[in-house]
Structures are given as C-alpha cells and as structure tokens.
C-alpha cells in the first residue's frame with residue numbers, strides 16, 4: 252500500500268501549487284488559493300418519521316469569488332466531510348476559470364445517506380439545509396446546484412424554501428431546477444454530454460477513430476448515465492459499466508438507453524440482461540480505448556494506476572485520479588482529460604440557466620447544446636495547445652489557464 256494522501260484537500264492543494272510554480276507566481280497567490288475564503292458549518296435538525304429528532308451536519312464552502320459569485324453543487328453522501336467540501340469548492344473555482352465563466356467556486360455538502368431517508372425526511376433535510384445557509388447564498392452571492400445524491404426535485408424544495416425566506420420568487424439562487432421552476436433545457440444531461448464531447452476531442456488529438464473506440468464506464472448516476480448515452484451516440488461502444496452495487500460487461504456493447512430504464516426500475520446496473528458481471532477493480536483495468544470515471548474521488552491511486560490499460564481517461568467525476576497516480580499514468584503515456592475541463596458542462600449549462608433566470612428569456616434545447624459544444628471545444632483546444640507548448644499534462648495546463656485568470660482578477664482588485 253502506498254503512503255499517498257487520499258485527502259482531497261491535500262490533493263487539490265498539490266495540483267494548485269504545481270500550476271502556481273509553473274506560472275512563476277508570487278507565493279502569496281498560492282497562499283490565497285490553498286484554502287477557501289469562507290466556510291459555514293451548520294447543524295440541521297430533522298424530525299424523523301418515527302418521531303425522533305436527528306441532527307445532520309452540513310457545510311457550504313466558498314473558495315474564491317474574484318471572478319464572480321461562487322457556484323457549485325450540493326452533495327448528500329454519508330462520507331461528506333469538511334475537507335472534501337473545501338476541495339470540491341476549490342475545484343469549482345478552477346473549473347469555472349478554465350471555461351471562462353464569470354464565477355468563483357463553491358460547494359456544499361451534508362453528511363447523510365439520502366437513500367436511507369423517506370421522501371418526507373429528505374424534503375425536511377433539504378429545506379433545513381438551505382435555511383441554514385440562506386444568509387450566504389443568493390443569485391449574486393453563491394449559487395448552488397445538484398451534485399452526488401441530490402437532483403432537480405431537491406433543488407425545487409430548496410428554491411421554494413429560499414423564496415419563502417425572501418418573500419418573493421428567486422429562481423436565480425439555484426440551478427439544476429425542474430423546467431417548470433426556471434430550469435434550463437439541457438441541464439440534466441449537460442455534464443454527461445460534456446464528458447462525451449471531451450472524449451471526442453481527445454480521441455481526435457490521439458488519432459483514434461471514435462467509431463471504433465471501446466469504453467468502460469464507472470458510475471451510472473446523473474453524470475455516468477448521460478456520459479454513456481452520449482459516448483454511444485457519438486459513436487463509441489460502451490462495453491462495461493459499474494455502480495456502487497456491482498457491474499456488467501458485454502464485449503459487443505451495452506444498450507445504454509435500455510440500461511437507463513433498467514436502473515430506473517431496479518436501482519442498479521446489476522443483472523442487466525445479456526451481460527456478465529464485473530467488479531469495479533476489473534472495470535478499471537480493462538483493455539479499452541476510453542475509461543470514463545463518473546463516480547467519486549480517489550478511484551485511481553498510486554496503488555492501482557499501474558494496472559490501467561485504457562489509452563485515455565475522461566474524468567466525469569471530481570478528483571477521481573490522485574496526483575501520485577497522475578505521475579504513473581503520465582509515465583505510461585495515458586492521456587488524462589482532467590475533471591475541471593471534462594465535467595465542466597454541468598456548470599456551463601448552470602450558467603446558462605442562471606442567465607435565463609436573470610433575463611427571464613428562455614432558450615431552446617438546440618441553442619443550449621450548441622453553445623455548450625462551442626464553449627467546451629474551445630476550452631479543450633486552449634488546454635491542449637498550452638499542454639503541447641509547455642510539455643505538461645492536460646491537468647496542469649488546465650490549472651495554468653484557470654489560475655492565471657483568477658490571479659489576474661485578484662490582481663485587478665488589489666488583493667495580491
């Protein structure tokens with residue numbers, strides 16, 4: 252076992268430091284960026300269905316708002332902790348920076364297994380959380396969205412609760428909402444669509460014919476399922492999928508639309524007809540062209556990086572590859588499309604949603620998709636070209652672009 256840290260905060264700090272050093276920035280810039288500017292810790296009491304009272308712990312972290320209001324999802328998961336929320340908010344700053352969005356990074360989380368709550372309990376928790384952080388969020392301050400364990404329905408409860416506090420409808424406070432409450436067309440599938448677009452751009456640069464690419468997919472929630480769908484629609488063949496319960500394999504390809512229906516009915520990819528079973532470890536080391544990581548952090552570490560055979564990794568999840576694993580993958584010539592670029596489609600369309608809320612003018616799905624594709628292809632090109640110029644990997648190049656933007660905004664404001 253390696254002694255590498257699996258603390259996402261430590262790993263985010265290493266990534267930022269590497270890019271600050273390459274850019275030759277004053278050490279004060281790293282000092283500004285290595286921790287969030289603000290974190291709120293909250294306790295949320297919920298009356299459970301059996302009459303007992305449970306108190307859940309939650310956080311909202313606002314990393315840096317030099318470029319604009321902070322933005323980022325809310326995670327409901329049993330392993331959520333302060334360092335994870337901080338790291339996720341830091342990754343949001345650099346994700347928005349690499350796409351050129353007028354936002355800084357934020358993230359929220361509650362330590363809870365949402366699958367163990369009844370619908371009423373989940374609604375009470377969601378409303379309690381937004382009440383607890385209401386003083387530090389707002390359309391011009393900090394704009395949450397869905398992440399692991401949360402969805403459009405939860406965003407609807409939160410926007411309703413926040414609007415009650417304000418005394419008027421405030422749709423621009425949260426994105427990823429249902430369409431009827433000011434949601435944007437194309438937001439639900441935006442992250443997955445972006446993952447597939449990034450894979451397509453990466454394959455082009457590697458001289459791979461996308462129509463012949465095989466794909467292994469880890470995670471089949473919001474990001475994983477739509478990544479699979481669009482990877483398939485763009486021509487790739489998804490041959491293996493895992494989720495937290497297990498996995499499936501078929502060398503001739505898996506019908507993703509049917510798999511989505513199966514998951515809706517059964518709650519998991521397991522036992523999908525026409526497939527054999529596979530575990531997570533086996534999936535990660537499959538000999539495929541593309542490995543799409545769409546679950547959680549720390550999936551490829553110093554301990555298993557050497558077993559990876561894919562030619563390209565696309566990080567749909569945040570932080571799935573550790574810095575030590577990055578070095579090993581680099582030495583094996585594996586092309587890694589980093590999270591802050593690859594999964595940025597979600598926040599990009601969230602930005603479109605917020606713009607629509609602020610202007611009260613709503614866009615067609617076609618317009619959303621077209622703008623997303625343009626934005627992501629342009630960002631990919633900028634990162635790829637810089638990586639070639641500096642002979643660094645795609646992650647470092649993405650951080651260099653992003654940190655330079657954040658630095659210039661901080662400098663213009665007189666912060667550094």
Ligand SMILES: NC(=O)C1=CN([C@@H]2O[C@H](COP(=O)(O)OP(=O)(O)OC[C@H]3O[C@@H](n4cnc5c(N)ncnc54)[C@H](O)[C@@H]3O)[C@@H](O)[C@H]2O)C=CC1
Pocket residue numbers: 397398399400401442469470471472473474475493494495496531545546547548567568569570594595597598
């Ligand atoms: N929802 C969004 O718009 C965005 C999400 N992300 C990131 O993408 C990742 C996934 O998020 P969502 O799809 O929204 O969450 P989700 O809650 O909808 O789905 C998570 C998926 O990961 C699976 N999973 C969990 N632990 C696993 C394990 N150990 N092995 C294999 N599969 C496992 C679950 O079974 C589920 O299929 C997270 O890292 C999140 O931060 C990034 C950008 C935007």
Ligand SMILES: O=C(O)CCC(=O)C(=O)O
Pocket residue numbers: 322323324325346394395396397398426427569594595597598599601
């Ligand atoms: O849509 C958003 O605002 C943020 C999505 C998110 O949490 C992420 O990109 O990790």
